[in-house]
Amino acid sequence: MEKLPTSLDGPLLLRTDLHRDDRGLFAETFRASALRGHGFDLDWVQDNRSRSRRGVVRGLHFQVGEGQAKIVQCVRGEIFDVLVDLRRGSPTYGRWESYVLSDENGVQLVAPVGFAHGFCAVSEVADVVYKCSSYYDPELERTIAYDDPDLGIEWPDLELILSERDRSASRLAEIADGLPFEWRAQRANA
Numbered sequence: 789m790e791k792l793p794t795s796l797d798g799p800l801l802l803r804t805d806l807h808r809d810d811r812g813l814f815a816e817t818f819r820a821s822a823l824r825g826h827g828f829d830l831d832w833v834q835d836n837r838s839r840s841r842r843g844v845v846r847g848l849h850f851q852v853g854e855g856q857a858k859i860v861q862c863v864r865g866e867i868f869d870v871l872v873d874l875r876r877g878s879p880t881y882g883r884w885e886s887y888v889l890s891d892e893n894g895v896q897l898v899a900p901v902g903f904a905h906g907f908c909a910v911s912e913v914a915d916v917v918y919k920c921s922s923y924y925d926p927e928l929e930r931t932i933a934y935d936d937p938d939l940g941i942e943w944p945d946l947e948l949i950l951s952e953r954d955r956s957a958s959r960l961a962e963i964a965d966g967l968p969f970e971w972r973a974q975r976a977n978a
Contacts (some may be wrong), residue, residue: 789822792895796873796885800826800898804861817861818919828898830857832919840867840916843946845954847906848872852968855901857921865911866890868944871962872932875902878967878971882960884941889916902969904932910944914926930946931957 792801800823807814838846848870848920850856860869869887873880889895890911894976899905907916934941936959 789816789819791826794885794887796871796880796883796903797878797898798873798875799871799885799903800828800900801887802896802898804894804896806894817896818859823898825858826898828900830921832859832890832921834920835917836920836925837915837917839864840907840914841949842909842912842914844914844949845906845908845934845943846951847954848904848934848957848973849906850874850930850932851925852872852930852966853925853928853930854922855969856924857901858899858905859896859919860889860899860905860907861896861913862889862891864891865914866892866907867907867914867916867973868910869895869907870905870941871872871896871899872904872939872941873902874904874960874967875969875971876964877968878902881971882939883929884939886941902971906934908944908946910946930963932960932963933957936960938951 790803804815867889869889872884
């Protein structure tokens with residue numbers, strides 16, 4: 789796996805080697821020792837899958853309590869994937885970064901605790917799978933408005949489709965005082 793640059797300190801962006809031949813392709817999509825080498829020594833306890841049609845936005849989601857790290861990859865189609873830094877005191881607090889994840893580019897994102905995550909399906913159908921470092925708990929899940937003007941995320945120019953929960957989410961400024969995440973100087977993201 790090749791490490792790709794990110795502008796936010798903490799996330800890890802990896803390009804998976806896709807071995808193609810006339811039968812199709814093969815890819816190793818998870819190796820705990822490789823992630824440990826990049827500072828992610830976590831127990832991954834839950835796998836999830838979503839299927840979305842073009843224009844569906846899921847997020848921006850995160851869990852409070854111990855938080856939840858994710859390894860996100862698009863195994864069918866293409867998504868516009870977004871992280872927002874929620875770590876108080878971070879030099880990049882409130883900043884977002886986007887990534888294109890697709891079945892063709894083999895890029896996957898490791899989103900650490902302390903980041904909100906969301907994506908938009910840009911292909912006709914997008915299947916996304918992700919590993920989680922803690923179990924989903926609806927009592928701990930929180931949502932930030934995908935269109936929070938203070939964040940200014942530049943979503944794809946599509947007719948966006950959201951769940952009622954995501955449409956009615958709070959702005960970051962409205963929930964900032966209750967965020968449990970604090971920034972600590974980490975390894976350089978180079």
